[in-house]
Amino acid sequence: MIVVEGLTRRYGAFTAVDDVSFVCEPGKVTGFLGPNGAGKTTTMRVMVGLTPATSGRVTIGGHAYRDIPDPGRHVGVLLDASAQHAGRTGREILELGARTMGLPGSRVDEMLDLVSLTRAEAKRRLRNYSLGMKQRLGIAHALLGDPSVLILDEPANGLDPAGIRWMRGLLRGYAERGGTVLLSSHLLHEVEQIADEMILIGRGRIVAQGDRRSLLAGAGGGLTTLVTALDNSALAEALRARGYAVAAAGEGLRVEARPVDVGRTALEASLVLTDLRSAEGGLEDLFLALTSDTQRESVA
């Protein structure tokens, strides 16, 4: 379990992280989501003692990171997959980690197998690795000591779609075995399929947190539903009668209402629906809206 309490980090007049508090529970994958420069990385660096906090504190499993002996055995950390010596081979990088933690050399091979890096790839120097391979190596490094907590900064960055699916399965299984996972991303779709809990951060402050459903519910009226009925015009009429904004969209209708309200309207009007779903990007709209004042590009 990771507990962040009132964490603030200032650089002169600039506040990178502003009074951030959240909890990552064991058995869950917590997604840490925000645009570039929102304070995700700074928060994670403070967690593992690489950056001192201006105020507030972080405990991992009830301990400050610096008080954990042989911390690699308890907390797996991947903050930057490129932060390794470019002249070392992948195997040597894992070997150094394993030796620091006092692990047998066989652990290196296990981890290489786990992240699907071949023996030949492991012999290559890091400067010849693609970003995706570096990420795999970094995940292997984080998992070396069989930790119960994982802290991963942008681990999906550079992975191909198959790689992202693989990582999703890996972290899912890890959490199901009771592990705590915190992973950050600036891409919503990377996180929303894997995370049980999401923490949205913008300009150093937490703007929303919760699971997917509660986040969407919290978004209130901004939610949009796509619906198709056998008789679209009758449905549009019924919806308008209830005061919902309706517009034609492809085969069906786009309604400014929750799916449950649209369904209920259809039921009461005895209309047959062939498709009913929350509009894609509902969470994305929410994400952009919540972090809009922190975006570099304004949201139209």
Next chain:
Amino acid sequence: MSSTVPGATAAVPRPGTIDLSGTRPTPFVRLVRVELRKSYDTRAGFWLLAVIGLLVLATEITVLAVTTVQDQAVDFGTFIAAAAFVTSVLLPVLGIMLVTSEWSQRTAMVTFALEPRRPRVIAAKAVVGLVLTLLTVAASIVVGLLCNVVYGLIQGQADWSFGWAGFTGFLITQTFAMLGGFALAALLLNTPAAIVLFFVYRWVLPALFAIGGQLMDWFKSFSPWIDFQSAQAPLYDLSLSGSEWGHLVVSGIIWLVLPTAVGTWRVLRAEVK
């Protein structure tokens, strides 16, 4: 909590807490071994060590060849001194790279995540610097020994006089050189800058001090107190007088203790990017 069995509550940790009772801190020897491995597992580190080794070999063979051909007398100590002088130029670079490569390659992020008690990592690196210094000196002795045996076979007799005072003094100054490089590296955390500053500090400053002393009388009486390299000269025959001890200690504080302290403080405080 007033209940019966002591330790019973401790045995059942709250959910989410990590039980650390079974984990021992990373032993210092393990840190030293890992840091030693890091010093030669990259091309830069490997070739630096290889070049130092080859220079030792080349220098001593050159001394052997020249003295044999010209039929000069040479003793065991001379072989070693020649190799030692050559390696003393490169050894501090090794000390510098032990520290700066962690920053230029950003591996400090991983190193300090695996051992957040940074003073232990710095100490382990310093120990590795000393170990490599001793290994280099040992290699100089072994090669010198072989060369002297060959010299003895060719010339019919070998002079095995060694000069322990010079050797001890050399060992001390080499250690100072290594630690000086180490300190400047921690201070600057940048490989080229640390190497340049080290060579200025080791080779250029003593000359400037000498010139300054020639030009200005007041400086002549003052410079021994700040000229660390000159202050080390009497170490070669271990003949330090009272005031020479004073010079060594004061200039040592300025050029070794102070940079080490500030450099260490910087590494301990630095935000690792």
